[in-house]
Amino acid sequence: MAEKRIIVVGGGLSGLMATMKAAEKGVKVDLFSLCPVKRSHSVCAQGGINAALDTKGDNDSTWEHFDDTIYGGDFLANQTPVKEMCDKAPGLIYTMDRMGVMFSRTPEGLLDLRLFGGVKYPRTAFAGATTGQQLLYACDEQVRKWEDAGMVKKYEEWEFLSAVIDDDGVCRGIVAQDLATMEISTFAADAVLLATGGAGMIYGRSTNSIINTGSAAGAVYQQGVSYANGEFVQIHPTAMPGDDKNRLMSESARGEGGRVWTYKDGKPWYFLEEWYPAYGNLVPRDIAARAIFKVCVEMGLGIDGENKVYLDLSHKDSDFLNIRLGGIMEIYEKFHGDDPRKVPMKIFPSVHYFMGGIHVDYKHQTAVPGLFASGECDYMYHGANRLGANSLLSALYSGTVSGPAIVEYINGLDKSAKEVDKKHFEQELKRQQEWNDKIIKMDGSENPYKLHQEMGDIMTENVTVVRYNDKLQQTDEKLQELQERWHNINIQDASAWGNQGLMFTKQLWNMMQLARVITIGALNRDESRGAHYKPDFPNRNDDEWMKTTKAKYTPDGPVFEYEEIDNQWIKPRPRKYDVDKGASKNE
Amino acid sequence: MSREFIHLKVKRQDTAETSAYWEEFKIPYKPNMNVVSVLMELRKNPVNVEGRKTNPVVWECNCLEEVCGACSMRINGMPRQACSALIDKIEKSPIVLEPLHKFPVIRDLKVDRQVMFDYLRKITGWVNIDGSWELGRGPRFPEKDRQWAYQLSRCMTCGCCLESCPNYSERSPFIGPQAINQVRLFNAHPIGQMDREKRLDAIMGVGGITDCGNAQNCARACPKEIPLTVSIADLNKDTTLYGMKRWLYK
Ligand SMILES: Cc1cc2nc3c(=O)[nH]c(=O)nc-3n(C[C@H](O)[C@H](O)[C@H](O)COP(=O)(O)OP(=O)(O)OC[C@H]3O[C@@H](n4cnc5c(N)ncnc54)[C@H](O)[C@@H]3O)c2cc1C
Ligand code: SF4
Ligand code: SF4
């Protein structure tokens, strides 16, 4: 067999980790990314990464981490992969430490830990308040070493358009477009990994980088890959609302002592502490977001009558804040103007993270052999709600699974991508070329960015914290109308060089497909679980809905199947945060 | 300052080969805008001051919170991040946007900064671990050292320092303050320092640290306030000592 070669699309934490793992095993990697990988969205992560290092004398354990994650996820995640992730987390953090991540330290030079939401012990390793940046840089550096050794070839500023799938239904490569020359090309590979991250842009404004469109996931969804648990979208309780994006104020602010409050009867009211005495300000995100929503929208008690409450760190020492939370202090000060060391920050919930994603098996392979997915674009580790600081972990950990799994897969292949009939590549190239030619000629009357704004607005209005079936129904109708209007876009810029509008118009189409998956998925699920909350169905309904949602594409819209969940380790129990979660037994 | 419109003057260039030209725009003012959000408004209605439809301006940005380094450009002549350039704090009008001068233009405000990543390869910009498998706990590291090393490690490869350095240009061989600072970072790490000499070698000789004229512009331009001149001074010491040693034990 010829030289082994794989493609990794995405140079965030997950893609870089998988690349490293494959290169270590002697497999060459072509690495694709929209931007230089060092600028991937993972840099935005602030607060930290979870692992039961148990260095604080708390008797923390990987089992406790596992139980918190399953309980926090409201018993929707398949348990076995979550268990493995929590078991491996300490070793993984130590590896990152060896790579040179500037983790904050204890007085004796060991990794320090801080408290995060939904847990009782400090379990979060961190590098100031720019943990994602520091982790990503370490991975970027290791991959640069492999690049230097000739094992990795980067295609930065290239956009993945679609997978090449042959008549046997096996993935043999990709079609991608150069974002400068606009040239569309095919690339053969023995296997392809998508590590393309989240999809905040579907909601217009979120805490995500604005390259997080989910377009790649939307593309393979339209090629027949199922999208799982789309309706589970995390709303982060504490962000600074903005016109261009909502800037996150990390959960670590509360982990380090931040308190959430507003005025009631002229006095500060610490509503989280009052409602959830056992966890206080550190209830999980879905709970905190709903509480803030209730205070502002239902009770009308937001600050100055606006949809905002205070996140207050002003009682903490400035030096302490600079060392532990410097990154977010700067962001607030720079973008808001006020000094959060002196006055409370004003915050409101924002779309933040996608628990759902591309459906994969425990080895991160999709139903299309040879096509893998890992990182935020998969659906594996967080169930119905993600605990803070668990997704840097899942992004990295999933890369340590997908990378080696791909190597194992290609070792079992009987023919290499180079021996595959050329026609499959030509067909897919032609399809993409025609799509491109159609879009570049669109001279209707709609502006793609305005259409995007309309989509984001209605999604944010109806498919976030509180969901009602009639509103979801209306949203789906609106989404269909927007899809119609997409065909009437005016492309504005017809040039064949560095054309961002053309690429955005393509992404918008794919976002629109996933928006329907999210909306109809939410409409169907008549219960409340984790981030999915319907006042008309306020309880979790395990008999009917303790199932993974799987959406399959058809030209007439998504069709849904539901899959049983692997619950072999922890028996489902009701999830409450006003009292201690209680313990599950490790048998 | 109250304004109805934001007046933008943008230096544009359609391709890497064609020549540059200026175009002006007026975008309705809203409070709390930044240069990125103004450019985003513009693409919803790409019309110039003469009322003519034009191509939306091309620029780079990802994070919008000054941590990815993508959106560097010259704003009123100063290299800085567009996402954190708040309109309410810019008094001058029109606001002049230009691509960074010291990197090849791809289109409009978007430039090619690949050279910065190439220099990271040149200086062995990684901790050379044996592999990513589990080997137990990493080395202990004093928190006080971690605090200054962390400052260095926040470099987001934005290029503002190179843009403002009088000794750096597309044609000069000078490696620039960004890469030199990274040498200091990797040499501070308990495992990283095992390749210390290799990195010092990389910044000695032509294009190396002695090409720095100590103009200090770089540290002033760095949006992450990285003490670049301290790094340069520190490595000047290290390279001198190492150079002597290398000479003595040749
Ligand atoms: C503000 C913020 C703070 C956060 N803080 C934390 C935290 O403290 N702790 C925590 O655990 N998690 C946190 N998260 C979540 C976490 O950062 C992400 O889930 C994680 O970084 C995702 O990593 P990834 O590798 O899956 O994807 P990403 O880092 O998003 O990388 C995606 C990659 O795919 C590439 N790509 C995408 N589409 C294409 C395409 N079509 N063609 C080519 N390339 C493509 C991109 O260029 C990029 O390289 C935070 C998230 C946000 C938004
Ligand atoms: S101190 Fe050196 S590197 Fe910095 S701007 Fe001056 S000459 Fe350039
Ligand atoms: S040192 Fe500062 S200015 Fe230079 S590239 Fe890094 S962050 Fe930018």
Ligand code: FES
């Ligand atoms: S967009 Fe990332 S630094 Fe400005």
